[in-house]
Amino acid sequence: MNRIARAWDSDIAWSFRHSPVAMLAALVALLIILSAVLAPWIAPHDPFNPASLNLMDGFTPPMEPNAFTGNVFWLGTDNQGRDIFSAILYGARISLFVGFSAVVFAMVLGISIGLLAAWRGGWVDSLLMRIADVQLSFPSILIALLIFGIARGVIPPAYREEMAIWVLIVAIGLSDWVQFARVVRGAALVEKSKEYVQAARLVGAHPARIVLSHILPNVMGPVLVIATIGLALAIIAEATLSFLGVGVPPTQPSLGTLIRIGQGFLFSGEWWIILFPSIALLALALSVNLLGDWLRDALNPRLK
Amino acid sequence: MAEPLLRVEGLWRRFDVSKPWLNRVIEREKPQFLTAVADVTFEIARGETFALVGESGSGKSTIARMIVGLLGASDGRILFDGKDMTALPASELRALRRRFQMIFQDPFASLNPRWRVGDIIAEPLRTFGLATGAAAEAEVGRLLETVGLSAKDAEKFPHEFSGGQRQRIAIARALSSKPEFIVCDEPTSALDVSVQAQILNLMRDLQDEFGLTYLFISHDLSVVRHMATRIGVLYLGRLVETAEAKTLFREPQHPYTRMLLDAVPDLALSGRRRKPVTGEIPNPISPPSGCAFHPRCPLVHDRCRETLPEPHSTATGMAACFATKGDRAETETAGTA
Numbered sequence A: 001m002n003r004i005a006r007a008w009d010s011d012i013a014w015s016f017r018h019s020p021v022a023m024l025a026a027l028v029a030l031l032i033i034l035s036a037v038l039a040p041w042i043a044p045h046d047p048f049n050p051a052s053l054n055l056m057d058g059f060t061p062p063m064e065p066n067a068f069t070g071n072v073f074w075l076g077t078d079n080q081g082r083d084i085f086s087a088i089l090y091g092a093r094i095s096l097f098v099g100f101s102a103v104v105f106a107m108v109l110g111i112s113i114g115l116l117a118a119w120r121g122g123w124v125d126s127l128l129m130r131i132a133d134v135q136l137s138f139p140s141i142l143i144a145l146l147i148f149g150i151a152r153g154v155i156p157p158a159y160r161e162e163m164a165i166w167v168l169i170v171a172i173g174l175s176d177w178v179q180f181a182r183v184v185r186g187a188a189l190v191e192k193s194k195e196y197v198q199a200a201r202l203v204g205a206h207p208a209r210i211v212l213s214h215i216l217p218n219v220m221g222p223v224l225v226i227a228t229i230g231l232a233l234a235i236i237a238e239a240t241l242s243f244l245g246v247g248v249p250p251t252q253p254s255l256g257t258l259i260r261i262g263q264g265f266l267f268s269g270e271w272w273i274i275l276f277p278s279i280a281l282l283a284l285a286l287s288v289n290l291l292g293d294w295l296r297d298a299l300n301p302r303l304k
Numbered sequence B: 001m002a003e004p005l006l007r008v009e010g011l012w013r014r015f016d017v018s019k020p021w022l023n024r025v026i027e028r029e030k031p032q033f034l035t036a037v038a039d040v041t042f043e044i045a046r047g048e049t050f051a052l053v054g055e056s057g058s059g060k061s062t063i064a065r066m067i068v069g070l071l072g073a074s075d076g077r078i079l080f081d082g083k084d085m086t087a088l089p090a091s092e093l094r095a096l097r098r099r100f101q102m103i104f105q106d107p108f109a110s111l112n113p114r115w116r117v118g119d120i121i122a123e124p125l126r127t128f129g130l131a132t133g134a135a136a137e138a139e140v141g142r143l144l145e146t147v148g149l150s151a152k153d154a155e156k157f158p159h160e161f162s163g164g165q166r167q168r169i170a171i172a173r174a175l176s177s178k179p180e181f182i183v184c185d186e187p188t189s190a191l192d193v194s195v196q197a198q199i200l201n202l203m204r205d206l207q208d209e210f211g212l213t214y215l216f217i218s219h220d221l222s223v224v225r226h227m228a229t230r231i232g233v234l235y236l237g238r239l240v241e242t243a244e245a246k247t248l249f250r251e252p253q254h255p256y257t258r259m260l261l262d263a264v265p266d267l268a269l270s271g272r273r274r275k276p277v278t279g280e281i282p283n284p285i286s287p288p289s290g291c292a293f294h295p296r297c298p299l300v301h302d303r304c305r306e307t308l309p310e311p312h313s314t315a316t317g318m319a320a321c322f323a324t325k326g327d328r329a330e331t332e333t334a335g336t337a
Helices: A002-009 A011-017 A020-037 A084-120 A122-136 A140-154 A157-174 A177-192 A195-202 A207-243 A255-263 A272-299 B021-027 B060-067 B090-097 B117-127 B133-146 B151-155 B163-176 B193-210 B221-227 B245-250 B255-262 B302-306 B328-334
Strands: B006-016 B033-044 B049-053 B075-080 B100-103 B181-185 B213-218 B230-235 B238-244 B317-319
Touching (some): A011 A020, A011 A272, A020 A272, A084 A122, A084 A157, A084 A177, A084 A207, A084 A255, A084 A272, A140 A157, A140 A207, A177 A207, A195 A207, A195 B100, A195 B117, A207 A255, A207 A272, A255 A272, B006 B060, B033 B230, B033 B238, B049 B221, B060 B181, B100 B163, B117 B151, B117 B163, B133 B151, B133 B163, B163 B193, B193 B221, B213 B221, B221 B245, B230 B255, B238 B245, B238 B255
Parallel strands (some): B049 B213, B049 B230, B181 B213
Antiparallel strands (some): B006 B033, B238 B317
16 A cells, blocks of 8 residues: 555656646557457457358448448448457457567567676677667668568468467567667666676676666666657557558458558548548557657656 | 785786777777876785875776776786785685675765665675575664664665765675675765764774774875874875875875875864965876876976886885985986986
């Protein structure tokens, strides 16, 4: 109880309560995340169960009864009669899963490389940071496409479909670790020279212990900020890849896949197929991004 | 003097301050080295407080870091209790490490802000395997009370304490492995003057209680006067004078020591005229030839510009100066040799 009260009184909580943008963004993000997690229970239809689909329901406009079956769908249906609202819930589920996993993967990789570079210094540092520089000179979506292409060539066709989502996570994660590594290295270099690290070295504490229990907790602040903004970027990267048709398989459509399906009907008048998934993606990415911006300002003592 | 606890022999430390290799090749520059510590020799007897004084950049902290093993020596030997630490195998060094500790300058940087005070103090205990669990907790409580804090403070984080209290925590950490020898690197220079005396008195009380030996590093002569039994004066990495604390303040030998003492504020109001320190410490990358102090020395002589004065014993201890050796006349005739 005491702990909760103290957290409520902390600077971060104060800054949160005084930022309407942050509160609104948190509300929207929380709403989307909750409905995505609870999709199997709250979605009116299961859009990916072929047995429950009726092709006659196809192209139903939002809030209008279908001409043949008389069924009403809140946000309409796509060409195969799938409920758009349910598809968005399930699609957000996949987008969020891929986004979270990719960021966690990039974070673990980036933190490890950054800490290693800062602690060892010398040629290890130079080598790792030059690799990071080279990677930074390519657009990250290009790197993700490259990794995806390599994985396609390596993985046997029989496993491609079930592996696709993991390949996507690795591809986005690998294209995104550089900024974590750079920030961690910079912060760790500052911490490494502080006297509390020297005091630990003095008594002969193991280097791994010094890095993990002394330095790591002190560099996590900036890492959390880029992780939040990185989540928005990863969700957009996933949507971009799926839109390009190299992401998740069509049997598990994410928000990006829905937008790709929708853009095929943009000029034939079925506007709802592309509009609602796009709004969902925009709301998700924007709210997470705004939260990241707020967190960055709240944790920056110079902006207080 | 009995067998010294610590003996430093001909200690050198050079830092490579060259530009990166590629820049050197393109700009045709040679590697550059900074000599931070040059040929330093001294002994510290058990139970005494040996102070190293000098201006910023004189190599005080570098010597401290080499003694505790945070920095390697470029040349020379460091003997702790007769064992050469620069040549000892890692396993024996580990056993030796428990017997010395360090108190750092900045109590705001020397305590990990994310650790509880209890964990900070217990770190040496756990690392050396001296105590774990409830025994370590009890020991931490006892240590906190020894340095004048409460055993309940173990639960708090460092930011809940003032600078003086933090330095007490740092002292408790240094004491936790029951060391015989503590290197104090300007332990009070980051503190308010009102708190400095409390910390210094605490350190003296602890010295009496546990029979500690201190290497005390400071640029503040009034603090050194309060603490030290013997003093070494450093100038540009070289020891220019060592003497008993009392005699050094009464009869400074080396002209640099005199200059430092003349600059100390006259709190006794004896009417002594206070002379400001003149000049600045030279660039250690390209030190002056001969005696490094010669550009600032009031007693400078031709020989000082060419030849490095060897340390020699004086009435009060040791000094490295031609003028104090009293053979100025002799050197003028033999100096050209």
